[in-house]
Amino acid sequence: MQQNNFPKLHNATWPGIVGKGEGSEPVIAFDEMLKMTAAAEVDGVKFDGVDIGLFNPHFDVNSSDDGIKKLADKVAGHGLEIGSLVAPIWPPDGGSAMGSADDRKRFVEQVRKSCHIAKRLREIGIRSHGIVRIDSASSPESWAKDPVGNTKLIAETFREACDIAADYGEKLAAEGEICWGGMHSWKTMIDTLNATDRPNMGFQADMAHTLLYLMGYNAPGDRILPANFDWSDRAALEDGLRKLTAALRPWTIDFHVAQNDGTVHGTGSHDKTGRHCLANDPNGKLDIAADAGFWLRDEKGELTKAFRHICWDGCMFPNEKMTQPGTWNNILAAMIKVRNQHGWYEA
Template sequence: MSNSKPKLHNAMWPGLVGKGDAEGQEPPISLERMLDLTAAAEVNGQKFEGIDYFLFHPHTDPNASEDELKKIADLIASKGFDVGSLVAPVWPGTVGDSAMGDDAAQAKFLDAVKVACRIAKVFNEHGVRKYGVIRVDSAEFGVAKWRENPGANTARIVDTFQKAAKIAADHGERLAAEGEICWAGMHSWKDMLDVLEGVGMPESFGFQADLAHTYLYTLGYNAPEHALVKEGYSDAEFWTAYANMTDKLRPWTIDFHVAQNDGQVHGAGSHDKTGKHCPADDPNGKLDITKAAGYWLKDAQSRGIQHICWDGCMFPNAMLEKADTWNKILEAMIKVRDAHGWQ
């Protein structure tokens, strides 16, 4: 019998991240179109069961009224989906600002967490959302400014995250910090671990692991001093290093993204270069997706994980519009659940 948990989700933000109205950018894909593309995918009778959701324009007005949010919830439910994790609009130019910024910036960051908690409450009470976390990051693109004073800047990020985690806990929510090489202070496995341990609130603040991003953690991209393998590494060397990294970060992991990476970085629009998400069947993919996912999903139930989500951030629109793209992604997700899930 195939496993029925964790539930299989698709992310809505590939229709937004790296997209826009500026010259050279592809236009955003609407929420309803992303929902329809996701709903159309099917492999041997199995479909996606939910979505993870980005709380910013054009999919969502962060300041939308309760009635407007209920209409969004109705739309999502009408496609047969639950809502899982939400992405708080913490970045400069949205509601928030840098987590390592001054008091005004920190206040904006915390406001963005409050916004996410308000929307989460509406979805929870509606019934469309029954599990999941609220995702944050340092909202500080690039590592140059962080490197001017690493100790003080990490301490500031930790202080902001502690205050944010208290807000989330007061709303019955948990925050997950996205480990990604573009986020200052979170750009290597060691720096991410320092932040998690510095916050020290595992009941309300944890880690979101993404296979594409954490693959580059092993290479020390943006932090050569923390590289776990050297160029030309063997397969055995990689998996030993990967096990060492996941053993340190897995106890903090409360949200998980299935993805593929070809060893390169990529940026689009206003998004800084980060781990390049690739199609699930990309011939240049560096990861055995099913095997890599197992390192993160050990004891997943004990950490409250009830769903896993695909992330194909910054895929070209033409790729997102192909039905075959989503069927292959869903197939990869099913393999992960069959190997590492539960009944």
């Protein structure tokens, strides 16, 4: 029997930036993130690629085609491919998706630049799959001032961004994270996706973030698990995950493997969101390999094969942990288990 070789296993590079700087820990350079990713190895298996945030200091979204080619060459030099990209849609260069006309224009322009880069990387041959990730660049508090009107504005902005992405042959995925207005709960996320109503618009699920959907953080009325939930009740947790994934799986076109200890966390300028924990954190509430199956298989237990790579996002890990080779080997081992249980083989 052949060992599964899909989905491909990717590591995110943006955890070297997100939550770093601005009074927090120093940024970890892009080259260092690539080096650590390429060095990880478990029983002869290595990471296949990286997902990349298109923001400084790692990469300038305004780069020329020569700069895009240099990025591709640098990643290829480490034996890695490129998958999904994160569009830098936030102020000051971008703007709120539910903001002023100028805010929304800047948002869409940042998506356009990101889709150009995505297309060029496909043409170069280093990127055969993946999406361009976006969010609302707005807080739940701001959204809550006018839920109906703000959801309508976000959807209008997303539709315009989707139409531009389609011109480049790209799909957009909205990040399911509790710190983004209009996508801070599973129900508001579905409302936003339905209102957007574009065939190239989907959902990015991150196991650390979506666990907080169950808890109703920032949207208590939408919680699935009861207050003061007993985490030892595995059957109830599985029932909650089953309900959550049944609602969001049809939209899911990008997936992050992760662990969470049931708490929120934020560092630097990043708002609190579902805490990313080490893969082997003893306080982790998820059985990573088993619970990934709720996203990777349908309600009948059949593989969806909805995306050709999965990614680990270790945002806001301390630098002391991120610079240890053992951290990345443990993460890679967890991802291999996910692929062994929920992957497939292609010749």
